[in-house]
Amino acid sequence: MSIDSAKKTVVFTPSGKRGRFAIGVSLLTCAHALGVDLDSICGGRGICGRCRVGIGEGELAKYGIISTADHLEPVTPPEKLYAAREGLGRGMRLACHARICGDIVVDVPPESQIHRQIVRKRAEARSIDIDPVIRLYFVEVAKPDMASPSGDFERLAEALETQWDIFLGGIDYGVLCTLQDVLREGEWRVTVALWKGSQIVRLWPGFHDVAYGIAIDVGSTTIAAHLCDLASGDVLGSCGLMNPQIRFGEDLMSRVSYAMLNGGGGAELRASVRQGVNGAITSAAAEAGVAAEDILSLSIVGNPVMHHILLGLDSVPLGTAPFALGTASALDLRAGEIGIDSVKTNACIYVLPCIAGHVGADTAAMVLSEGPHLEENICLLIDVGTNAEIVLGNKDRLLAASSPTGPAFEGAQISHGQRAAPGAIERVRIDRQTLEPRFKIIGSDLWSDEAGFARGSAKTGVTGICGSGIIEAVAEMYLAGILSADGVVDGAQGQKTRRIVSRGRTHGFILHEGRITITITQSDVRAIQLAKAALYAGARLLMDKLGVEQVDKIVLAGAFGSTIDARYAMVLGMIPDCDPEAVSSAGNAAGTGAWIALLNQGARAEIEEVVKSIEKIETALEPRFQEHFIAAMAIPHQSAPFARLRKFVDLPAKKTAAVGKPGRRGRTRRV
């Protein structure tokens, strides 16, 4: 019998990696030798259960070997112990203890892979590999020995090197101060949390296998937090809190003004937003049933003003030209440095980079989430808030700008406008003949002309109209002939409906009469025209810069972007010409980007690199922005693709003539 015949073939699926190993070698050893992505926290001691594998029986056809459970030595006591304690699953083995005695096909289930992939719900969104910046390692540390004296820390470093091939860079000072006690409490067995594979940031006596992270999007209106298990990526708790800064002003610039006009205003704003972030963390942790002190890693995004206020930088320079950021770089911080005291003071914070004075870390996060830099297609990403942040391009070139839409899309500056909240009108239809409107409010599934609407909405009543509602109202008014292409409410329509009301020489349209009467006034229409023209002009300016006449895909991000109906946005001429099928809503893309940066450290380097390469366009410096803006005031804009929209919205035939042909699909691109 040759020596080689004592070896057996081991094949791992799904990777297909294979090799021949001596009888008695553990599957974990085989996996490491072959570079198979198989997890372990305890380093093969049968404690963590992360290396669970299944036996791929009857795989003869594919791999040319017969594999059966008998080709492993019998289940070992540690595996029985683990199975009794945690449950192991039928036919599953711990790779660290299962030793081969015959040819075998081993199935590594997704949950046993270190770098398992998260499949996102949105089919078009990129998938994410789990590779968090913090990972746990269980080690057995040598006891002190007088004969060869060395420090507890040095013996821990040595254990990491010999047991995990890790060369320790350092240890947080506060953790070092607990090291002696923890080592003795754990009887010289401890679990360490390593940041970037190098720095010890947490320490537990004995075996510990949970580490949490939280992704936070600090918006002007809402602070959203998602708490995840860092090993699985699973979101265990979420929280969306009103930003307590709201009391200093709805929009960002009023908050910057507050800081500017009130000596200590900056400190007040800072304390307020930090209180909000701490509240969001605490709530998300409570929902997840997790102690906030077990949160080791935070990833934070926000617009430039929120970013600066939260971090304790001066936001005042952002309020006036040249809109200089204190720093645009991504930051690695500790919670204590920025007053995040709901978690431990040394919890590791990553703040995504900002792009420019008006284009913040939230936009960078949107880019990370949507990945235009990975695409061949020309993508237009729009996050509509008080300003609209716009990113255009593909893998070859990306441009970004902020367009001053003002807060009309958020319901501000609109007679009965309000934020999207229960009771707000969000959908509007107007009968082309009778001009009778019907609508839906947030919190009710019924249209206002359906039976039961009054009862269904009794809790809130009709409280106002939010951004998506006002957009549909204006578009429908136009489609129904109540509004001219240049945005004038036609008083003559008063002959057809009592809903036309006049104030001086201008007119309005009553959408709803009730406890509150909701009227779309001429000035509401003007506010929407200004906002949508600014948005369109910004996108158009970037298209000019990129040298394209049309975009391949549009992603609308943010709370507002999720609620607006893309068809109406195109009817109004808010967004450029695009196949309506290629317009999607990304929800809170900024929050998603923060979540990606939380779970994948490579994504951090990626977005830092991408942000550096993005060309920043300052609309205020571009004469063409003004030209586009003026041209975009009309409804619909001349290039709007009405022909294609026809299948979505009921367009009166007479309007069609007024609509230009879709722009020629072509682009020239600088490389």
Added chain:
Amino acid sequence: MSIDSAKKTVVFTPSGKRGRFAIGVSLLTCAHALGVDLDSICGGRGICGRCRVGIGEGELAKYGIISTADHLEPVTPPEKLYAAREGLGRGMRLACHARICGDIVVDVPPESQIHRQIVRKRAEARSIDIDPVIRLYFVEVAKPDMASPSGDFERLAEALETQWDIFLGGIDYGVLCTLQDVLREGEWRVTVALWKGSQIVRLWPGFHDVAYGIAIDVGSTTIAAHLCDLASGDVLGSCGLMNPQIRFGEDLMSRVSYAMLNGGGGAELRASVRQGVNGAITSAAAEAGVAAEDILSLSIVGNPVMHHILLGLDSVPLGTAPFALGTASALDLRAGEIGIDSVKTNACIYVLPCIAGHVGADTAAMVLSEGPHLEENICLLIDVGTNAEIVLGNKDRLLAASSPTGPAFEGAQISHGQRAAPGAIERVRIDRQTLEPRFKIIGSDLWSDEAGFARGSAKTGVTGICGSGIIEAVAEMYLAGILSADGVVDGAQGQKTRRIVSRGRTHGFILHEGRITITITQSDVRAIQLAKAALYAGARLLMDKLGVEQVDKIVLAGAFGSTIDARYAMVLGMIPDCDPEAVSSAGNAAGTGAWIALLNQGARAEIEEVVKSIEKIETALEPRFQEHFIAAMAIPHQSAPFARLRKFVDLPAKKTAAVGKPGRRGRTRRV
């Protein structure tokens, strides 16, 4: 005229570096091109004056060129301005503005060299190059520009790169939070303090050219601090404060016991020593007339117990075998992390490495100061305190141990013992015939039998006897025949002098009668015998390990080491046989080592490397230590080189026979 003839020869002294440069080139440019060590903080703007140079006239003979002040273009307005403001010195020029127009010899004075050398007072001590871990750089930062938006921090980083070739690694978060204001206050000109050439740790508007550092030795008894100018190395202020921990016990182990027996004792001890360190910093800063917040860099040493207590580590494990350190590694910390609040919270602290559980960072600092690892000769370094730390070896091999001398050398456990302080007897002579003693006390230059002694010492009186005094007293008692070689006070001598007193079966010798009567009792002699035997046995054990019979040089460090007379130490058999000329006192070598690590960052890497290579010997584990200890109890030890000592101390002829021959000078060394 050839192109080359338009170039002129420039020679820099003392380096002798030379080159040919075009007419009109500045001397600073020439220096940089030639790699001449010429300082500059302002980057050639004529502000800092660090590049002052002199013209070496008439250097024809040595360099073969005629050099005159006329070979430089006339003094420029910035130089005149600097001369008027700061003074420039006769014939001195600013190299950044002085441009060549003829062959010239340029003299770079020591104060204009970046890496100038400090010459130490002790001829045998190594010299130190100034190369502190923190250096200052003046930069002009681009103003923000809307057309190419970037953050203030990114523009500062760019300025450092273009103006100083420095690739910035990071910025302390607290400093980042001040960056926007400081840049605007300084009108986009700022001075940055860079740690390790990479991390911004301080920032000033405009030009700033002072940075201070402080070296601190945290001893059990005294906390010593030396405040230096980081650029010149000059000590501007010093302070030696009593360690306030003294109230928890004189010696280290009683403090460890306090921590062990009192739950919160560790915290009390920590607060106490931190208060002491802060007090020493504040005092040294006051003496130097420097604001403590201008101290950017601290270097700290201490014995293992002080090290652990100050740093907030648990000192209790140091009190019992296996004497495990929390960490032995050198540490880079920030002041705020360890409660040093007399300086700014981000002041950079370097803590030297410890060697073993009983051999601390103070011993490492002693090694750095005395440099045995650089020598061919076998050096024996001894720091005597409560324990004696002993280092033996040379560039090939170093050994270290701690020997349990107990606190007798510090005056504890001695009937009238006290710490070295005014009023303490420090020198003793006993007449060989009359047995009449005479002595000197600290604070008086007169011997006790000289006229005016009583008046001169009236302020304190004779208060007790300190370590060096007790050593001389015991040695003189032996030399005068009052003490036998095995340490018994000879009651029969009472026939010659009324100074012999008896208590039961033991006797004592009255050294002084006055307000306090000072007697050397039999138990005092035993305490000194035990202490000196432990010290000798430790040194001897290391000599065995190294395989040498004799050492080439002995350095006695520490307060006690500075005051003892090496001759008497050898009479007693405290230290091994050595040419008395080769025995020196290093003063506070630990403090000097801290000062070296403060001023030269290379010294930090050096001592970390050396400490790793030192072989640690645990005396408690060595049977031979006990043998040496017992053998060393007698006075004098058999190998003591009495023959050579004869020229120093007056030895009665009859004693000489009892003394063995000096050990054979030879060694075998492992390489």
